[in-house]
Amino acid sequence: MSMPPTPTLPATLNARITLEISALWQLAWPILVGQLANVGMAVADVAMAGHASAQDLAGVALGSSIWMIVVVTLMGVMMSVNPTVAHYVGAGEFDRVPHVVRQGLWKGLGVGLVAFVLVNVAALVFDHMQMEPAVHDIATRFVRVASFALPAFACYRVLYGYSASLNQTKPMMAIAIAALLLNCVLNWVLIYGHWGFPKLGGVGCAWATMLCTWFNLGGLLWWMRRSPAYRSTWPFDRFEGPHRQKVQSLLKLGLPIGVTYFAESSAFSLIALLVAHFGSTQVAAHQIALNFSSLVFMVPLSLGIALLSRVGQALGAGDAEAARFRSAVGVALAIGLAVVSAALMAVFNHQIAALYTDDGTVASVAAGLLFLAALFQISDAAQVSTSCAIRGYKVTRAPMVIHLTAFWVFALPLGCVLGLAPAWLPWRPAVAMQAQGFWIALVVGLTVAAIGLGFLLRHIANRQIHMGDVVRA
Numbered sequence: 001m002s003m004p005p006t007p008t009l010p011a012t013l014n015a016r017i018t019l020e021i022s023a024l025w026q027l028a029w030p031i032l033v034g035q036l037a038n039v040g041m042a043v044a045d046v047a048m049a050g051h052a053s054a055q056d057l058a059g060v061a062l063g064s065s066i067w068m069i070v071v072v073t074l075m076g077v078m079m080s081v082n083p084t085v086a087h088y089v090g091a092g093e094f095d096r097v098p099h100v101v102r103q104g105l106w107k108g109l110g111v112g113l114v115a116f117v118l119v120n121v122a123a124l125v126f127d128h129m130q131m132e133p134a135v136h137d138i139a140t141r142f143v144r145v146a147s148f149a150l151p152a153f154a155c156y157r158v159l160y161g162y163s164a165s166l167n168q169t170k171p172m173m174a175i176a177i178a179a180l181l182l183n184c185v186l187n188w189v190l191i192y193g194h195w196g197f198p199k200l201g202g203v204g205c206a207w208a209t210m211l212c213t214w215f216n217l218g219g220l221l222w223w224m225r226r227s228p229a230y231r232s233t234w235p236f237d238r239f240e241g242p243h244r245q246k247v248q249s250l251l252k253l254g255l256p257i258g259v260t261y262f263a264e265s266s267a268f269s270l271i272a273l274l275v276a277h278f279g280s281t282q283v284a285a286h287q288i289a290l291n292f293s294s295l296v297f298m299v300p301l302s303l304g305i306a307l308l309s310r311v312g313q314a315l316g317a318g319d320a321e322a323a324r325f326r327s328a329v330g331v332a333l334a335i336g337l338a339v340v341s342a343a344l345m346a347v348f349n350h351q352i353a354a355l356y357t358d359d360g361t362v363a364s365v366a367a368g369l370l371f372l373a374a375l376f377q378i379s380d381a382a383q384v385s386t387s388c389a390i391r392g393y394k395v396t397r398a399p400m401v402i403h404l405t406a407f408w409v410f411a412l413p414l415g416c417v418l419g420l421a422p423a424w425l426p427w428r429p430a431v432a433m434q435a436q437g438f439w440i441a442l443v444v445g446l447t448v449a450a451i452g453l454g455f456l457l458r459h460i461a462n463r464q465i466h467m468g469d470v471v472r473a
Contacts, residue, residue: 020310020329027306030169034176035298041183041212042068045205048187056191056202059138062126063206065272067146069265070119074154076261077111078104080254081161082305083312083394089165090316094232097162099246101235104158106242107250112151119147138202145206149213156217159224165309168229175219179212186211256396260387260403267407267445271415271438281362282435288356289369289439293377296341300334300381304388307331311392315464324461327389331382331457338381345374365435372439379443382450386457393460402452411445 045064050057081104088096123143126136160172186208193199200207224230268290275286307330314323345352349370353363383406387399416422418437421429433440 016325017329020326021333024303024306024310024326024330024333027164027167027169027309028302030173031164031305032298032302034169034173035302036295037173037176037180039295039298040180041209044180044184044187045209048184048191049202049205052191052201055132055134056138058132058135060142060202060205062135062139063123063142063146063202065269066119066122066125066143067209069262069269070115070122070150071153072265073258073262074111074115074150075157075258077251077254077258078108078154078157079161079257079308079391080104080250080252080396081158082165082308083392084250084253085162085165086309086312086392087316087394089167090313091318093316097233098235098237099240100250101158101162101233102240103243103246104162104250105155105235107247107254108154108158109151110242110247111251112154115150115154116147119143119150141203142206145203146209149210152214152217156213156220159217159220162233162235163220163224163230164305165312166229166233167309168227169306171220171223171227175216175223178219179216182215183208183212253394253396256400257391260396260400263400263404263407267412270412271442274416274419275435275438277420278432278434281359281365284357284359284362285353285365285369286435286438288353288362288366289373291356292345292352292370293373293380296345296377297380297384299337299341300384303330303334303337304385307334307385308388308392311389312394315393320461320464320467323392324465327386327392327457327461330389331385331454334381334385335378338377342374342377345370345377349374368436369439372436372443376443376446379446379450383446383453386450386453390453390457390460393464395456395460398456399453402456403449406445406449406452410448411441414444415441 042064045060046057049060081100084100085097088094088100120143123140126139129136163169163171187205189195189197190200190204190207191202192204224234272283272286272290275282307326310326310330311323314320314326349367350363352370353366356366357363387403390396390399415438417427418429418433418440419435420437421432429437
């Protein structure tokens with residue numbers, strides 16, 4: 001299989017850093033392209049539903065809000081496969097990989113079915129929200145249809161982690177691009193009723209999402225079957241039932257990551273609901289800033305996923321010093337790129353806002369939020385890359401606590417104080433800062449997370465080296 005070249009003793013420190021950046025980027029750039037393609041699917045859903053009707057757009061937006069929280073949480077829960085396979089790859093124990101993948105798929109099937117039930121129960125929240133009957137119907141049906149994709153999505157993330165840990169990231173990129181094209185075609189057919197299909201409006205987005213998710217799973221299986229890179233670790237050469245101990249082990253590792261992802265995604269979703277209290281201008285400005293920030297976030301996220309594999313492989317090979325070095329280089333690279341993106345966002349915030357809207361008031365508010373978003377680019381890149389490096393060490397509970405503290409103890413309460421300025425609080429702003437107050441709180445929360453995770457990574461990396469020294473002694 002293809003392994004990035006990583007000489008153990010390069011001539012100089014600069015050469016070593018250059019080699020590590022090259023190896024990391026070789027893994028990360030296909031992930032980045034795939035992530036952008038996934039974001040493109042969401043953009044296509046919103047844009048194409050909006051051309052159907054305002055009610056379809058609103059229904060898709062509400063349905064997607066629940067769908068995305070569940071999907072992001074599932075991504076975290078299934079991420080336990082990544083470090084487990086990476087450790088075996090680093091150790092050269094390729095014969096142990098198939099068992100992990102098979103048990104990961106059993107876990108994915110079970111977790112996906114649980115998520116299917118939970119997301120359909122969560123859709124009942126629409127019954128208690130004030131909205132037009134048509135919007136309620138579209139949002140509810142969106143969730144019901146899309147929920148059938150969840151078992152496939154969970155299993156796909158198992159194969160995603162397996163492939164990434166083998167240094168095979170280009171398949172996910174190619175499949176994501178193909179899924180984006182398929183999603184656009186299916187949206188066009190199902191939303192507007194072309195080629196003899198019924199006109200489903202916003203619900204057509206849900207059908208397209210569901211079918212594309214199953215396409216991702218089938219496409220990756222097809223690619224793996226044909227590629228020689230998976231031959232030595234092929235997990236489907238025989239049937240294997242679920243092993244409770246291994247599934248529990250993967251759950252123990254993955255559930256804290258899922259909670260971490262849930263804490264962050266739910267905090268952003270809750271802020272969107274709280275900002276809605278201030279009217280459409282604030283909501284629109286918040287969505288513009290959040291959408292652009294999410295696009296920029298794909299860069300450190302992709303680096304983080306690649307870094308997880310690099311760190312896990314080094315630890316599997318018994319080289320704790322290399323794991324610490326790879327962690328440092330990966331986090332530094334993520335922060336360096338974030339400095340560039342932050343500077344561009346701060347300088348061109350008005351121009352970026354103008355790309356999204358012709359409304360001068362909305363653009364002005366959004367530009368202010370984009371400036372704040374520029375401030376948290378560095379801390380956001382630091383926290384996501386650091387947390388991924390820590391997961392490479394198979395440590396997941398401590399980062400979960402740090403994220404919960406950062407978002408639910410610092411960011412959300414501070415956002416409510418600054419954004420809402422509740423009258424019963426003796427210490428509050430004279431005037432509610434509205435969306436701006438919540439974004440200032442996000443800067444604080446992400447900074448708390450970055451600092452906490454930075455200290456944790458340093459402690460774990462140094463402890464791992466010390467443990468290795470003790471063993472050798």
